Amino acid sequence: MTLLQTHNLDAYYLDFQALYGVSISLDAGQIVAIIGPNGAGKTTLLRSLAGWVPVERGCVTFDDESIGGFAAEKVVALGIASVPEGRRLFHSLSVEENLLMGQESNRSGDWSTDTVFDLFPVLQGLRKRRGSDLSGGEQQMVAIGRALMANPKVLLFDELSLGLAPTIVGDICRTLPVLRDKGVSMIVVEQDVRRALDLSDYVYCILEGKINLEGESNELAFDDVANAFFGV
């Protein structure tokens, strides 16, 4: 069942057109990876889905409803939560307060600070620390937990591994299937092609604002994806 879809999406970053007729789709229970070099339009694509970037109404559908151009706070209320690039924790709030901010969308569900602490036990001891005092990996856990507190159906994950130590990335990647089993579908932007293929069910490769390759992750050859990545 298709959950979230774009149809011929055009989007702009400041005055520049960043996306040209991009169509992707995410099925319930799926993990979709978006790969591509810097400046290809990956982040703009996620931001169009999350409501940070104004787009035309019909370009994005969620549960068969047109949501393109909805304000970000409406999008998250429908069940699409974001883990933004660079984590972007609220630096003057404690870890616990950061997590509680995830509830501002007022969606009911099973996620609470306790269940987040079950998922990332290390955060339990850091509850009272400020967001700015954490390591990059800890911050990423808080950012994920904060998004989960919205009890989302879809999680938008921008730059999962950027700037994090490899072991931490491994830990975080292992939680993705756990989340999927709890009913969260995901779109993950990732620069590392091999990791993206490993963790996802379906991959879109994006270059200069257009999809230039897509397919089931386990059917695509690494070399084809790498070529698409570099536009060869």
Place this chain on the structure above:
Amino acid sequence: MPNYKIERNEKYHTGVLIGFGVLLVFLVLLPFWGDKSTMRLATEMAGYLALAVMWNLLAGYAGVMSIGQQAFVGVGGYTVFTLAGLWGVPLIPSILLAGLVAGLLAIPVGLILFRLNGAYFAIGSWVMAEIFLLLTAQSDYLGAGSGMSFPTAVAKSFGNSTERAALFWWIALAIVIAALLIAYLWLRSSRGLALTAMRDDEVAASGLGVNVMRNKLQVFLVASAVAGLVGAILFLGKLRISPTSAYDVNEWTANIIFIVVIGGLGRLEGAVVGTIIFFLLRGFLADFGSYYLIILGLIAIITMLKMPQGVWGLIYDKTQIELFPLKRKIVS
């Protein structure tokens, strides 16, 4: 290597230049065709225009949002009253010294206030103007709180009231032409580019080697000197000065901000257009008392929200005409 050069003037600029020439002759001859009240109004307009050109240079180009320029208007006024009125210094040197004193005072004031950035600078400059006001009001020599009148005998030595109006008008005209020329040449030079870069991004500009502090201070100094000159000539015309009128934030800053915003922030022509609009509105709304200022406030807010480029910005967007050519065009 192909030969490129930078061009600024379009063909129509020869016409614009001739137009300016004709206008100038017309204005210089004003005392021969206009009466006393016309000359006084023209003097006031020239003063406001000079202030607006400088405020535009400050806020629209250098990113220095001062709401304390009344400090320097007041200093200029009091300096000329002291020099010419009390000490018998001749008129022209007194006026020039008034500008000099205001400009020199701007250096320590700027050095202190530029520690505050953006919006905080704005209120800081206002505090500074209040300090000037309170200090002036403490000085018995300057007539304390009630101010002073310009000695009649000295005023008479400049001629009868019509001759004085003509004299003051010519001086005001010289001041406003100087202000326009300074602003124009400044913006045309590489310093102008540096200012624009600073306004757009102070950090990036300083990374490119622009000395942000020095540039700001230079603009602030020149703008304050011009404010001093304007204060000198306008209060001479009134023959009376008091702390509250000399350092009046509404008169010398709110009105000027209105002129710049309505005319077009960051455009030299904006100050000219804004001054004309301001005086037209003032003429039409003169009978409405406080409502007049309420209406000005409303117009300024609506302009800022709906038409932030101002009237001249709108004209420019439609026609691409510049009266003062600043645009750089690369031609081979």
Place this chain on the structure above:
Amino acid sequence: MSELVNTIIQGILIGGLYALFAAGLSLVFGVMRVVNLAHGDLIVTGSFLAFTATSILGIHAALSVVFVLPLMALLGYSIQRAILNRTVGTNVLPPLLVTFGIAIILQNGLLQIFTADDRKLDFGNIEIASMQIGNISIGWYSILVFVCAIAIIAGLQFISYKTRIGRVLRATADDPEVAQVMGVDTRHTFSVAMAIAMVVCGISAVLFAAWTSFTPLSGPSRLLIAFEVVVIGGLGSIWGTLIGGLTLGVAQAFGGYLNPAWQMLAGHIAFIIILVLRPAGIFKGR
């Protein structure tokens, strides 16, 4: 000597009120990054609302808060929602110019309605009653004002750190874009912040209106006081704001003790000295 001590105590007591002026200004700056040039005129508007309520209804001045506070909250919310939200996130100039425009409109609107006459709120006998400690006498009204100020500052601290709206306000101040992605309606949040700031202004407006007389033109001096307190006390800490208020209050009182005409001047000069003494300047890069 006891006169000097009296003066200083008086300065401390009014310093609490100054801190309240500043708390509203710094709340608005903290959340919206907007320096509200109409802040002082909004305080004066609050004083006139109180004056109108007491003279029309004949109620005690203190009771006027029942009308003043909701009206101020509504006024703050509406100004933010209808006008200032359009300037949030732009560069520094539009909000400054727009709030300056609002200041001019309020000032001249009040002039039109109330004329430039001096007004004062009457709190009754408490204004002249005083407590005697040896040679020193402290007015009960001053003490009341100071206690109110401390209570409100503590209340603001409680709201900021112990309530959901406080958390949302702090988060929005940190990163409005991400707050929105979390589901916060930032336009509403900004307006609530302004409403809270205006309630604080309203309380200080009523208290100050009985402390000293006011006219429609008193706004700028209130704004400058608020601003100086924020700069002296440093941004971000409400207790710093209190220290700033007390410093300014004492500086003014001391200046006034030396020469009654130096009261305001002494406050401004204290501000300049502190500005010069802080080597790196204040709030650089914010």
